[in-house]
Amino acid sequence: MQNIMQDFRYALRQLRKSPSFTLAAVLTLALGIGANLAVFSVMNAVLLNPSGIPHPDRVVAVRATYAMGDLKNINISPPDFGDAVRGTDTFTSTAIMTGANFNYNVDGVTPIRLVGARVSWQWFDVFWAKPHLGRVFRPEEDQPNANHQVVLAYNAWKQRFGSDPSIVGRTIQLNQQSYQVIGVMGPDFAWPNQAELWTPIALPSNQYFDRNFRYNEYLFSVARLKPGVTVEQANAYLKLRASRQIESEGQNSYGKVAGWGMFCMPLIDYIAGDLRKPLLILLAAVATVLLIACANIAGLQLARASARQRAVSVQIALGVSRARLVQQALMESILLSIAGVGVGVAFAGLLIPALMSMAPTALMQNIQTHVDKSLLLFAVVVGAACAVICSVAPAWHSTHSQWFQALQEGGRSETSSRSRQLVRSTLVVGEIGLAMLLLSGAGLLLRSMEHLQQVETGFDPQGLISARLSLPPSVYKTEEQQAAFLTALEQQLKSSPGVSGVAIVDSLPFTNTGGSASFSIKEHPTGPNDSGPHGNIRAVSPDYFATLRIPVVRGRTFQEPDRANTEKVVVIDETLARAYWPGQDPLGQHISYREDGPPATIVGIVKHARASSLEGDTTEGFYYFPLAQSPELSVAIAARASSGNAASVASALASAVRAVDPSQPIYDIKTMEERVNDSLMERRFLVVLLSVFAGLALLLATVGLYGVISYSVKLRTRELGVRMTLGASRADVLRLILLNGVKLAAAGLLLGLVATFVFGRALSSLLYQVGLFNPLTLITTALLLSGAVLLASYLPARRAAKVDPMVALRYE
Numbered sequence: 001m002q003n004i005m006q007d008f009r010y011a012l013r014q015l016r017k018s019p020s021f022t023l024a025a026v027l028t029l030a031l032g033i034g035a036n037l038a039v040f041s042v043m044n045a046v047l048l049n050p051s052g053i054p055h056p057d058r059v060v061a062v063r064a065t066y067a068m069g070d071l072k073n074i075n076i077s078p079p080d081f082g083d084a085v086r087g088t089d090t091f092t093s094t095a096i097m098t099g100a101n102f103n104y105n106v107d108g109v110t111p112i113r114l115v116g117a118r119v120s121w122q123w124f125d126v127f128w129a130k131p132h133l134g135r136v137f138r139p140e141e142d143q144p145n146a147n148h149q150v151v152l153a154y155n156a157w158k159q160r161f162g163s164d165p166s167i168v169g170r171t172i173q174l175n176q177q178s179y180q181v182i183g184v185m186g187p188d189f190a191w192p193n194q195a196e197l198w199t200p201i202a203l204p205s206n207q208y209f210d211r212n213f214r215y216n217e218y219l220f221s222v223a224r225l226k227p228g229v230t231v232e233q234a235n236a237y238l239k240l241r242a243s244r245q246i247e248s249e250g251q252n253s254y255g256k257v258a259g260w261g262m263f264c265m266p267l268i269d270y271i272a273g274d275l276r277k278p279l280l281i282l283l284a285a286v287a288t289v290l291l292i293a294c295a296n297i298a299g300l301q302l303a304r305a306s307a308r309q310r311a312v313s314v315q316i317a318l319g320v321s322r323a324r325l326v327q328q329a330l331m332e333s334i335l336l337s338i339a340g341v342g343v344g345v346a347f348a349g350l351l352i353p354a355l356m357s358m359a360p361t362a363l364m365q366n367i368q369t370h371v372d373k374s375l376l377l378f379a380v381v382v383g384a385a386c387a388v389i390c391s392v393a394p395a396w397h398s399t400h401s402q403w404f405q406a407l408q409e410g411g412r413s414e415t416s417s418r419s420r421q422l423v424r425s426t427l428v429v430g431e432i433g434l435a436m437l438l439l440s441g442a443g444l445l446l447r448s449m450e451h452l453q454q455v456e457t458g459f460d461p462q463g464l465i466s467a468r469l470s471l472p473p474s475v476y477k478t479e480e481q482q483a484a485f486l487t488a489l490e491q492q493l494k495s496s497p498g499v500s501g502v503a504i505v506d507s508l509p510f511t512n513t514g515g516s517a518s519f520s521i522k523e524h525p526t527g528p529n530d531s532g533p534h535g536n537i538r539a540v541s542p543d544y545f546a547t548l549r550i551p552v553v554r555g556r557t558f559q560e561p562d563r564a565n566t567e568k569v570v571v572i573d574e575t576l577a578r579a580y581w582p583g584q585d586p587l588g589q590h591i592s593y594r595e596d597g598p599p600a601t602i603v604g605i606v607k608h609a610r611a612s613s614l615e616g617d618t619t620e621g622f623y624y625f626p627l628a629q630s631p632e633l634s635v636a637i638a639a640r641a642s643s644g645n646a647a648s649v650a651s652a653l654a655s656a657v658r659a660v661d662p663s664q665p666i667y668d669i670k671t672m673e674e675r676v677n678d679s680l681m682e683r684r685f686l687v688v689l690l691s692v693f694a695g696l697a698l699l700l701a702t703v704g705l706y707g708v709i710s711y712s713v714k715l716r717t718r719e720l721g722v723r724m725t726l727g728a729s730r731a732d733v734l735r736l737i738l739l740n741g742v743k744l745a746a747a748g749l750l751l752g753l754v755a756t757f758v759f760g761r762a763l764s765s766l767l768y769q770v771g772l773f774n775p776l777t778l779i780t781t782a783l784l785l786s787g788a789v790l791l792a793s794y795l796p797a798r799r800a801a802k803v804d805p806m807v808a809l810r811y812e
Helices: 002-017 019-048 078-085 154-161 231-249 254-258 267-307 309-317 322-358 373-399 403-408 414-453 479-494 544-548 574-580 646-660 672-678 681-715 717-725 730-766 775-801 805-809
Strands: 059-065 091-105 111-119 131-134 149-152 171-174 177-185 197-200 220-225 261-266 464-470 499-505 515-518 534-540 552-555 569-573 590-592 600-606 622-626 634-641 666-671
Touching (some): 002 019, 002 322, 019 267, 019 322, 019 373, 019 681, 059 078, 059 231, 059 267, 078 091, 078 261, 091 171, 131 154, 149 154, 154 177, 220 231, 231 254, 231 261, 267 322, 267 373, 267 681, 267 730, 322 373, 322 681, 414 730, 414 775, 464 672, 479 499, 479 634, 499 534, 499 544, 544 634, 569 574, 574 600, 574 622, 634 646, 646 666, 666 672, 717 730, 730 775
Parallel strands (some): 111 197, 149 177, 534 622, 569 600
Antiparallel strands (some): 059 220, 091 220, 131 177, 149 197, 171 177, 464 634, 499 634, 515 534, 569 622, 590 600
């Protein structure tokens, strides 16, 4: 312990003697460590410890799957949930949820929309969520006509009700109905999607056992595994229940033919979705930046070790053990790492909000970054790794140098210095290679983004403003009332100044809503082993296609006479036509998606419009019904501005709704261009951050190369003086030094190119119409890196070319 304290004081004195080096080293480490902590905090909140969920590894999402279409991972039906609830040996608690919107009048005049959810009574038990005030739901409250209780989220309690401690027991008006507040949840829990309140779902008990509801999947379900039960065992149980259900339906049942089944997956995997891989790539990128920073510091440590070589040699001669010398070198790096972690934590505190602001909205709705033991442990591990990496090379050279020769030469250990120079050059080559890897990855993703932005959406988003509207079922109880409201709203919007087109639809493109359903073709009955056709279904107003400018291929679209009491009609897109009427004319044929309803006549074919993504959109086609024949409580509104400026008619949407029913608010107001751009947010998040980290890596690698070349010039000062005395021109000296930098750069570029093809495969699934071998990207990256290398080499080369030969000969 005494030796450790001595080494601690010695290391502290050495760092205080070199304030410039200490400051540069601490800031470099802080930059790398802070970036790592910031990225890990987001990754931790998404993949490891979602906020408000104790032991999240025990919570699973129960899902349904079909072998057909884009239905590999979807919500479940009430009977599916009934099967899951029976698994008392597998799950301790199971719950379901469906989204709900509630209109709340703050002052009795101005309606606002509250984001909520209807949940079964065990919803909070699954998450082990405890109320801040009051209680949660009881089983008897999760029954039809007994579900007028509400639990408020903590933020809603603060913002909407002024943190009133007496709120529990009060009655509030939601959707023009009375609800009693029975509890307020804690500040960490707001599942799902930052909900502001929860009410009981109150499904009739017969739905959990009725076969007619088996394939009506609209419920999100979660369950908590019993202690000792694994996800694999839970899946085995769900698979058994599904197989028994299929057997009970018969040999040619729909479930068997369609490949229906149930499974569960860890909730943290469900939350992360497609972001797991990008987050891991970002963490690898910032770890690479930190590795480059450590290599720079190790190089600086080697340079400082040259100045202390004689002192180290004296210590070795006097019998100091190599272990003690290693301890001394390690102690200096430990102090730098401790300071780097401290400053890095402060830097991470500034960087985390920036990361959160750039992250996809859907992800940020479900997570909150927080400091926990995982983040603290990560900071300790990163700091320890930095201390080791920064000290290995200096410690090895200090203890394996030719100390006897150093004493003989009176401290002029040029051989030892040149060996250190070789190590520093190797470190810089590695830095350039890693920078090349990051720059290439960022360039490939940037090229992919460019290709994606050129993808056609199938409609014209420019000049379109959109919003959503949810009618309360307690007021608009019948389809006739709903259709009358929507018709009046459409007419009101059409007469609004500056509006050239109006569309009302149950789900607009790029809103991540809308459903799909199987249907039957009257002219082509399905066989016993055929699951039948399947597609995305939408209900739209007559001017939907004209307003969104979706081209009509053949036939007609909907007209005003297509109402509830007229012949049922349907419009399909080209994708659906090619899939189920190959080489035929679909016009005039009939389809039906309700067994108890009349078939609808196909009256038109339109172009396919993308539903949710420019990259991985649905492979299924669409079939559209008139909204007047299939009215919905929750709809989207789109209005096209005659001036082309979508924001200019935003106020017209709210005014039109108020004119029809002042108690109905609109929400989620966005231009369609914003919605399309939002679909690229996950990719843009990765591209921007990877580009920033790649630029940081380039900067650090350039600084490292500059240090190596500068130190090389210092070592060769006498040699350069001799050369110039014997007739070498300043241009010859300049060329000689630049050549040294070019050699290092060439080795680094080659190493980076190999690394790109080896490790770049992790990016393959994220690339769109771009391969790993993309000449333009690789050449651009190489030129950028070469330019930085030449700049880093030119500055010390120019200084060397200006050396006075007489001064150089007197060097040392």
